[in-house]
Amino acid sequence: MQRDVGSLPLAPALRARLVAAGFQTAQELLDTGPCGLSKEIGISKEEALEALQVVRQECHSDATQTAGAPGTSRKCTALELLEQEQAQGFIITFCSALDNILGGGVQLTKITEICGEPGVGKTQLCMQLAVDVQIPECFGGLAGEAVFIDTEGSFMVDRVVDVATACVQHCQLIAEAHQEEDHLKALETFSLESILSHIYYFRCRDYIELLAQVYLLPDFLSEHSKVRLVVIDGIAFPFRHDFEDLSLRTRLLNGLAQQLIIIANDHKAAVVLTNQMTTRIGQSQSTLVPALGESWGHAATVRLIFHWDNNQRLATLYKSPSQKESTIPYHITPHGFRDVQPPAVTQNPEGTELNPRKRPRREEEK
């Protein structure tokens, strides 16, 4: 109630007039009332009423925050956060080695960035994740939907069809082995058509379209509340040419990163970005580093770097708040993103549920 008039979100001209007239706190404005305000400042009664409504709403939300109402405030204890994180799901990648180093898969409410050389499999992983987020809950998935924002034009529907068909077949195998009611019921709705219908695809041709789409994304996600994954394939491409003013580029990228963090948190979705590599020419050698500059490196919470070692594709977890840095090999098969060879024999009943190479052991026990 003692909030300074200069900090209220009113139109700048109006604010300047209020300060010039001598108003200091929001309480003073509310006490004056619309008619008094309009006479003193010289604005119409409707404008005065509008301004007072804004002030009232601001003060109301301030008050609830200071009173500590749990619903609207963003405070919580670390214990509550721990429980939240443990209950949270992951989006699996069907490559168990990659899931392991990520701590279970791609995390919700965080931004994951995938950097890599051309042709190494970034778009393939994105397409795989767009299918995997839709796996029904009884199979260990999130039953969500996916938004795919494409800036490079490498999204091929035929490939997504292949990946989705393999995923459906895999779930069918599990259902046959377990023969449980809810598995069969889930399979009725989990088909190729439903998977494809729940991938919302946007093709952004330059950075303006990308900025516009990200501004509109919160509204879109409120309408489609089941979306759990937002993929931006190629965040680097639209920003890497036609930018003479690098400071504008940094500002736009930072704004974009902030908006994406807010979207990830508010809608409990995972945000996955793919980045290119660029050559940094040093004194005596040149190295490949992720594009978009040093400051962009702070935007993502988790950073994966995909690279080649002769003929083997490797994934390195480069930055993560909770997992150790490590490198694993992976393959891209006609069915999608997979492990290099059948993983080790250790049996963890829930863990091997979605292991693509092994059938669950339960059928032998029957």
Added chain:
Amino acid sequence: MAPKKLRRARLSQELCERLSRYQITTCQDFLCLSLLDLMKVTGQSYRNVQKLLCKVSLACAPKMQTAYEMKVRRAVNPSSAFLSTSLHGLDKVLHGGVPCGSLTEITSPPGCGKTQFCIMMSVLATLPVSMGGLDGAVIYIDTESAFSAERLVEIAGNRFPAYFDSDEKLFSMTRSIYLYRELTCGSVLKRIKSLEEEIISKKVKLIIIDSVASVVRKEFDTKLQGNLTERSNFLARGASLLKYLAEEFSIPVILTNQITTWLSNGLAIQADLVSPADDLCLSEGASGGGKRESGSVTAALGNTWSHSVNTRLILQYHDLPTRQILVAKSPVAPFSAFFYTVEKSGFVLQDGKDQTNLTWEGTNPALQNIKFPCSTWIYNQLCKTESGNVLIVAGLSKTESL
């Protein structure tokens, strides 16, 4: 693709006038400002500014489609998704052929058959849909003056003798191939910008640029300061224009590229000249351990260009006259290789030497090693001496023997 004026974003007239006083006339300018700047400039409250942002974004944002709608559209018109190359093995691996709506690049050492491939694809694009073509015109931008109309007619006559049985058919095919000779980067870019109208008026179904690398390398000497960024800018702008055209009209775009020497990490510290009489053959790259210790020949135009193209096909020499075509980068196909020869009728695949077991042997498409015969060419190379120093063998000569 000029930035949209704010008037068309349905903002009120007086607001547009007020904004133009601050030099904000396009949606681009509007969206690039921060929220505080916008409040100052529009003179409105925070909430109203957010509503304005949504309005302007709606005017700029792309339309949503689900993957299912895309699939249905492809299923309704399957032949419009790919241009068949008439090489059966290659088509099978690429799920139909050269994809429509994206950029495909052909890279090879000189003399392997890039221009032959382009000429063959031009013929194929003009064929009717029943024969696997796109029944449309072709725009061929030639920067090296390598296009030969006689060869075009020869390939057409020998590859499809039953179809091109009369002169009339041959002439109608040649009439639908529009050839442009451009010799500088600027004129190439101007030509690409003008293509949008030509595609609609001439019903073009294929764009070929042969070759991007020659005109870029002529003008941009990357050893000079600042040229590297200018070159990347030019390439990125060209690539995004071509992608826009490819997607808007759903047509394939084929570009050709050249090769360059790739210098490994840990560059030359000393350079010793070795007598060119020594028979130095190009190493197969990646020999002995993970680190590349010797140079190799790879596709030119750098890393960023490798990101920009969607599909990369590499032609390389094998045992003359047999050559190899590799699928180095593709969103739908694994790494594969096929043998072919260049005949009167164009490319002919050798059957029986099926290379599908090469599925997991691909490597970085930007660094994929390209073989060429060392008995007829000696290029700049790197190799290691016993003392561990790195040499550069100078000399670009073509020996006439062998």
